[in-house]
Each structure stands twice: as structure tokens, then as C-alpha cells.
Amino acid sequence: MRHVDYQKRISLLVDGELNEASAGDLLAHLTECPDCMRVYEQMASLNNTLAKVTISIPESHLAARVKALISGEPKEPWAGWNLSILKQVPIWALIAILAIGVGDMAGKTLTEALNNEEAPPRLDTLLQDNGESLSEIMINFGQGENSQ
Amino acid sequence: MGLFETLSDQELVTGSKGGSEQYFSALVDRHTTSVYRVARSITGSHEEAEDVVQETFLRAFKNLGMFDESKSAFKTWLLTIARNQSVNIVSSVKRKALIFFGDRDKGEPELEFSSNPISQEPQDAETMLSIKQQFQMMEKALKKLPERQRTALLLKSQENLSYDEIASVMDVSVSSVESLIFRARKKIIGLMER
Known part of the structure; x- marks a missing residue:
């Protein structure tokens, strides 16, 4: 194994992310390799120093401001609902439910769908069905226009 | 020690989901510093970090119903929101413009560390x-x-x-x-x- 590979493992070791067997192998190597031992000491020291560093928050009562902001904020109506059940429903099932719902509305106006009653066809409201053909209707319509 | 300080994050989240703002306030008290530190380390700006903290908790509060305890710890979820918010701010056009015109956080140090971060032992x-x-x-x-x-x-x-x-x-x-x-x-x- 190359030195750089050992050094990557040293980084894992100081973070406690190396399993016991690998840690044992690495520690054995460190006893024999002064270069890697030096890197280990540097990384451990750096970790120790960084852990002591705290980025200070200037006096701003930040938490209090956040809480005040939240107390004036209405929750979403679905907040608190367990929506994870939706994630467990297969997507094809949701599509099928949606398709059935949309299919049921086919050929209906929004009013019909909402009121659940059938409105007369729009053409029938404009043209009364007297048993005349379309050409007869048009001729009669033209004559009516000319007679005015 | 108050009642809320003894509760775990998970218990506080459960209480918050039940509609109690007091439980969520305890989460704010507990995690404000961590959220601020992450935001500050990314944005390098105190003002922007404060904005990120506010926006992060607001989003968390609104979307608490979507948080799934089985997938991650509350702190991890919160810091994910904070990081995304911070990255969005850093990459925003408005911010780039402010930096270009040299009008952002005049005279402010980019990172602040506590003046006495060492242990209490006398030195x-x-x-x-x-x-x-x-x-x-x-x-x-x-x-x-x-x-x-x-x-x-x-x-x-x-x-x-x-x-x-x-x-x-x-x-x-x-x-x-x-x-x-x-x-x-x-x-x-x-x-x-x-």
C-alpha cells in the first residue's frame, strides 16, 4: 500500500470511521513508518484543535427572533399529517386512480361534474330539433336574415 | 434543567407534529448554533448566516409533517436544509452582483472564532x-x-x-x-x- 493510501486511512482513524481490523493494521504500520506517524500526529492534533474552535454567534438573540417568527407563522394545513403512506403507494396505482377520476369526468362540463347533473347539450339550446336537416336550417336562417 | 431539555430530538419532533410550538421552540434553542455555524462556514457572512437560520427553521416548521424519522436524524435533516439554503444564497445572482460591486458585509471578518476557545484550565x-x-x-x-x-x-x-x-x-x-x-x-x- 502506498503512503497516500495509509494517510487516507489515518484520516478515517482520527474520525473513528475505521473498523477494528483495519485500525489494527494501520496502527501496526504507524509503529514502523515515521512519515505516516507524523501525519497521524498532525491530523489528530488538527482534529483536537478544530473541535475546540467554536464559531461564535454575535449577540443577536437569533433563537428568540426565529421563535418569534415561527409563532406568527401559520402551519400548512397538511402539517402533522403522515404523508409517508403516499410514498408507499406504487406510482402506477396513483396514475390509475387519477385516470379513473378523469375518465369519469369525460364529456362533462365542470358544472355537471360538480353538481352531478346532466346539462342539455349546448347545440340543442341554440337550435331546436324540428326534424329539419342542417341545409334546411341554414336556408331558413338566411331567409329570416333577408326578410329583415 | 427544564422539561424540554431532557427530551430527545425525536420526542420534541413528535410533540411539534402534535401542534405544540413549545416543543419546536426547544428544537430551535438546541440547534440554532449548529445551523448558524454551517451557514456561516458556507456563506462567510454573519448577516446571510442569520437569514439562513431563520429560513431554515421556518421551512422545517412548515414541512415538519414531511420529516421522516426513520430516514434521518432531525439534526441531519435540519442541516441539509441549512446547507441547501446557504448554497443557494452563495450562488445567487444578486449576491454575485453585490460582491462585484463590493457592497457586501463591509468591514466584517469572514469567520469569527470565540476569543477564548480553550478549556477552562488556567494558562x-x-x-x-x-x-x-x-x-x-x-x-x-x-x-x-x-x-x-x-x-x-x-x-x-x-x-x-x-x-x-x-x-x-x-x-x-x-x-x-x-x-x-x-x-x-x-x-x-x-x-x-x-
Whole structure:
């Protein structure tokens, strides 16, 4: 194994992310390799120093401001609902439910769908069905226009 | 010690989901510093970090119903929101324009460290000076790191998150986290040896 590979493992070791067997192998190597031992000491020291560093928050009562902001904020109506059940429903099932719902509305106006009653066809409201053909209707319509 | 301080994050989240603002307030008290530190390390600005803290908790509060305890810890979820918010701010056009015109956070240091970050043990003046110099060097070195390396390193060393949790917060693989932290350490050590 190359030195750089050992050094990557040293980084894992100081973070406690190396399993016991690998840690044992690495520690054995460190006893024999002064270069890697030096890197280990540097990384451990750096970790120790960084852990002591705290980025200070200037006096701003930040938490209090956040809480005040939240107390004036209405929750979403679905907040608190367990929506994870939706994630467990297969997507094809949701599509099928949606398709059935949309299919049921086919050929209906929004009013019909909402009121659940059938409105007369729009053409029938404009043209009364007297048993005349379309050409007869048009001729009669033209004559009516000319007679005015 | 108050009632809420003894409760775990999970218990506080459950209480908050039940509609209690007091439970959520306890979460705000508990995690404001961590959210601020992550935001500050990414944005480098106190004002922007404060905005991120407010926006992060507001989003968390609104979307608490979507939070799934079985997938991640509350803190990990919260820091994920904070990081995304911070990255959005850093990459925003408005911010770039402000930097271009040199009108952002005039006179403000990019990162602040507590003036006495060392243990409570009494130290002599020479030791204190040496420690202070060491911290100043580290502050400079941290500023020179790319954002992703700095964030990964600070999430490990300051927030004590596992590599899995850091990967979740940063939306990268665990091996990327290993690499980011390793490179960050190598670079800081190199800079401090100069």
C-alpha cells in the first residue's frame, strides 16, 4: 500500500470511521513508518484543535427572533399529517386512480361534474330539433336574415 | 434543567407534529448554533448566516409533517436544509452582483472564532499567545479551503456527524466525504506548515 493510501486511512482513524481490523493494521504500520506517524500526529492534533474552535454567534438573540417568527407563522394545513403512506403507494396505482377520476369526468362540463347533473347539450339550446336537416336550417336562417 | 431539555430530538419532533410550538421552540434553542455555524462556514457572512437560520427553521416548521424519522436524524435533516439554503444564497445572482460591486458585509471578518476557545484550565500568557496564533493560522487556512471541503470538515469536527450523516447533508457519497475531509486536512496541514 502506498503512503497516500495509509494517510487516507489515518484520516478515517482520527474520525473513528475505521473498523477494528483495519485500525489494527494501520496502527501496526504507524509503529514502523515515521512519515505516516507524523501525519497521524498532525491530523489528530488538527482534529483536537478544530473541535475546540467554536464559531461564535454575535449577540443577536437569533433563537428568540426565529421563535418569534415561527409563532406568527401559520402551519400548512397538511402539517402533522403522515404523508409517508403516499410514498408507499406504487406510482402506477396513483396514475390509475387519477385516470379513473378523469375518465369519469369525460364529456362533462365542470358544472355537471360538480353538481352531478346532466346539462342539455349546448347545440340543442341554440337550435331546436324540428326534424329539419342542417341545409334546411341554414336556408331558413338566411331567409329570416333577408326578410329583415 | 427544564422539561424540554431532557427530551430527545425525536420526542420534541413528535410533540411539534402534535401542534405544540413549545416543543419546536426547544428544537430551535438546541440547534440554532449548529445551523448558524454551517451557514456561516458556507456563506462567510454573519448577516446571510442569520437569514439562513431563520429560513431554515421556518421551512422545517412548515414541512415538519414531511420529516421522516426513520430516514434521518432531525439534526441531519435540519442541516441539509441549512446547507441547501446557504448554497443557494452563495450562488445567487444578486449576491454575485453585490460582491462585484463590493457592497457586501463591509468591514466584517469572514469567520469569527470565540476569543477564548480553550478549556477552562488556567494558562500562562505565553501559552495563550501561542494558542491564539495557532487559531488565527487555522482560521486563515479554513478560509482558503473550497466550500465543500470546509463544510465536510466542520460537520465532522464541530457537529460530530458521522460520514453517513455528512453524506446525507451534502448529498454526496460516503467515499466523497472521505475524500473531501482527507483533502481538507492535508491542505490545512500544508498551509500551517508554511
